[in-house]
Amino acid sequence: MISVNMLSNYLYCPRKLYLQYVLKLARPPKDVLIKGRVRHKVFDVINELDKDIIKGIKSFTPYEDLVMIFRREYSRVVREVIDQMKLELLEVGVESTTIFHKLWIIFLKEAQDRAQYVYDFMIHEKVYGDSLWRRLTPKILTEVSIESNELGLKGIVDRIEIHGENYIPIEIKTGKMPSDGVWPGDRIQLEAYMTLLVDEFNKNIKEGYIDYTDYNERRKITMNPYVRDNILTTIQKVNDVLKGKLPSIVTNRNKCVSCSFRSKCHNLDSS
């Protein structure tokens, strides 16, 4: 069974996929990968905390106080996660204070948005504590593992927002955002999750989103009748690479500049 990440790796460079999964060349840790892991972990922990925070709102709470509650909790989580991963961050030359300031821009906004959403719901529905949590939508799941034996595909969705019967998968990305739409690798990843959710969980999927957190922007991908066929075709291409010979160097050499395999890759035969 292949992973969803392998589909986006294939789109980036089939040779890279081969080096990583067939020749099993180890990749040096890159600071973006480590920073991405920290950010994922923070999202994971704050989503787990959400239930306790909301159940703890026992009576009407002004918006400013809600922001303070979410800010305090999110700030604590960011600091704790950075602390837990301090050694890995130092290995790639990232200081704790530097990454804290960068992440805090993202999570302060998250805290304000969540407080606003909960406040509006509370005012509208006039419910608190357990009832507030029970009735609040969307519920949010994070790091959800899904797989399909029929597709031969598995993956972990960053986040799923549940609005009644509608499930909305969301991928969280750091780094550069395209001027328009989403990167091809991000698109195929999200479309693969949408397909897995339809196939395996029989869920109603109309759309998904890529959150480009460094730009505070959410971009939409709509489900369409061609998504499943495109995923099946790409799965086949990935499997062909894994069973085949070393693919050629990618035509767009700009991709090699930031590739973690560049020091080894160009010395290998493409025959």
Ligand code: SF4
């Ligand atoms: S260095 Fe270039 S050709 Fe080689 S794996 Fe990386 S992107 Fe592909």
